[in-house]
């Protein structure tokens with residue numbers, strides 16, 4: 001009797017483990033579905049994505065990860081896109097308790113052997129003077145220029161307006177201090193972008 005019980009128990013445990021592993025496997029594979037990457041010399045660009053914008057928005061945010069597998073630092077210096085007047089690189093910082101956003105002087109450095117992450121609340125690509133809406137589920141071509149590696153055309157996949165991370169992985173950044181600052185297009189509209197031209 002005891003023997004049968006333990007036999008059944010282990011059977012249930014095996015089943016439970018199988019389920020657990022299946023879920024882990026599924027969860028692990030999900031982000032890969034939407035992930036896309038690019039290689040440019042020693043640089044590896046992972047999953048460029050942009051936030052969807054409301055119809056009238058004139059600015060939009062873009063994000064990506066760059067890994068430099070080389071032995072020399074490189075620098076993301078400029079970009080261009082047919083759907084925006086200008087492509088800039090911004091950083092968000094707290095200045096005297098206020099969240100401010102400003103262009104990064106001289107572009108974004110990608111040190112040798114390191115990964116730089118452009119993400120909501122931090123460094124980001126800013127599409128200025130949008131000529132069309134960034135629609136969720138669509139893709140937008142953008143040319144990125146690195147100081148040494150040169151140009152690469154990548155596709156930004158447009159994720160939903162409130163997205164904080166690609167693929168629906170919404171981590172809570174509130175504890176990091178910028179949770180209250182919803183870094184969406186509306187947030188940008190109300191922010192001071194003087195000096196970047198009031199393009200329309």
Ligand SMILES: [Cu+2]
Pocket residue numbers: 090091101124125126188
């Ligand atoms: Cu910005």
